[in-house]
Amino acid sequence: MSLDSRKKQILQAIIDDYIETAEPVASKGLVDRHDFHVSSATVRNEMADLENLGYLEQPHTSAGRIPSDKGYREYVDSMLRVDDISSKEAREISERITESFDELTGLLRKASSALAEKTGYISLALSPRLRKSYLTQLKMLMIEPGKVLVVVVLSAGVVKDKIARVPDFLSAEQLYAVSNAIESGLCGRSLEEITLVTVTSAVKGANLPDILLNQILFEAYTAIKQADNLELYMEGTNKMLSYPEFRDNDRARTLFDTLSRDRIIAGYINEVSETHNSPTYMIRIGQEIQVEGLQDCSFVTTTYNIGDKVAGNIGVIGPKRMDYSKVVSQISFVRSTINDQIRKIKDANGGDT
Amino acid sequence: MSLDSRKKQILQAIIDDYIETAEPVASKGLVDRHDFHVSSATVRNEMADLENLGYLEQPHTSAGRIPSDKGYREYVDSMLRVDDISSKEAREISERITESFDELTGLLRKASSALAEKTGYISLALSPRLRKSYLTQLKMLMIEPGKVLVVVVLSAGVVKDKIARVPDFLSAEQLYAVSNAIESGLCGRSLEEITLVTVTSAVKGANLPDILLNQILFEAYTAIKQADNLELYMEGTNKMLSYPEFRDNDRARTLFDTLSRDRIIAGYINEVSETHNSPTYMIRIGQEIQVEGLQDCSFVTTTYNIGDKVAGNIGVIGPKRMDYSKVVSQISFVRSTINDQIRKIKDANGGDT
DNA sequence: TTTAGCACTCGACAGACAAGAGTGCTAAAT
């Protein structure tokens, strides 16, 4: 069932050309540009075969061929040559990313923007999933009567906070007592274990009126829970309008409408990255993408780690004829730069995800 | 120089029609739809006059007329009728916005998204400018050796924080001492007064080695300064593709390219809102907008307050033929909802901007 | 198995033409 080597070679050449020009590729032009040692007629026969096998499509009878989803799939699976990126580009990317010292959010933002700029496509960065990471600190800081800052520190080295309301008459000492109780009761518990019940049982025996306690507990709980909120950073959408496949207004509209629903995109990436566990990169092409409205696109995604656990994703959305080889090498580089940088942020302070 | 009442009436009718249809308005259709008690020929003469005066333009000889920038300007200045929004819409908007309890960022995000959805155009929300607000608290919380959370609380009720690096051997007690010293030295100073020098002089006499001190001071300084970072929330850009003026790919591209440069947009709004001090709303039309690439658009912006001072802006970008009356009423409502909500967040705890 | 050659298909493009919308102008009516 696998293609013979000449068919492979021709398919590869067609896809290479199509990626570059976005025009249907014709037999004559193909032999002109690449030197197969056969004539255009032979290539034509091969192309007819490739079409019958489902690797190519013909927009209309007398046009050249364009790759089908299956064609691209074959291309990325068995003939993708991934080079290292140039050292100049590597330097530029890593300069941009390492600008952000301490903060994960900033890091992801920078990475996303570097990726968008360097690839020329849409970049994505998804904040880490922290359900498996555990609580290491929980502090509450009285800002003014009735208003406290709840600070949540997780094993992943991530710090989140939230302003919360409490009754005015709660004193700083009372707050301190409760927050210590919660902290010691929950330290070491993973986010997914923590429920309102767990939180409540953590402070058994604190001597505060229940109503007061409940409110604080609830605030602590929401602060902890919101640490796991999925956030999506997206950049470079504007670039898509210059690709011929999205010149057409209707196409562009469905694309942008879909992209504006970022909960859906985030959810999809999340889901895909959980089922598919390749360590390096992952490619989804056209119809393979289970998101209504992205069937003219391809996804390239990869993961980044916190500690030794997979934590979140970065990715690129582009037209199906994106330059896979370039994108894969760039995204791989960004991935490893992010990982390095996260390691630096965490320092050598141990604690895995 | 001012228009006689019939000309005004005609201009208004033309703009109303054009806002609805996006098609050049012809004399015949105009008298059909509105009952002026004159014939189309008379209207034609008036339209010719209006064109000579610069209020209308003609795409080509035998087409109807479309409003010029000057026409729109006249329209919004002297014949805009702003109704209150329906109570149903008011309820929907305020429900969405008041969802976010305590946090300004969330509030602005929600407001922006409600605005985008209800207007059908692009919504903007700009984080508050806090240069005039003063520091009320500065806390440093040791998260782990070498890593502290710097929390900055401003008079405006805004809380910002930042993770900072310090040398590993700094003890919690030392940190506490320094942060107290900085806090008491800077409390009551406005952000614009605070410089690295001010910060340094705030801790004269603390007995810590200089190198150590300098690093902490620098972190405190950057944490304070970044509280004033301008952030722009933008939503609804995808909707623009469905308006006929941006069907054309080139137009759409310049628009999206411009919108992707959000520092520029933010800066412009900021600048305009400082020069122009109307209390309610502000409209900029087409060529009046000093941002390359937005000349096919109009801006409607307004301000929101923290305490009794103007703090930031919200706004809408749409095609020049946007429904000004609807947008103005909606944005005004959002403005007052935001103001109410900010008042609630600040509570009755005094302290002006 | 490859290739040259040729007939055939189809889209892209330009030109011609008709239809329709809208204007500007003029001359008559109010």
Next chain:
DNA sequence: ATTTAGCACTCTTGTCTGTCGAGTGCTAAA
């Protein structure tokens, strides 16, 4: 003096036509 009916003129839009060229598929020869 203002309004209006009427008409010629302009310009866009859509349709239809024919031509050109690119590209294929097939056949027959190498």
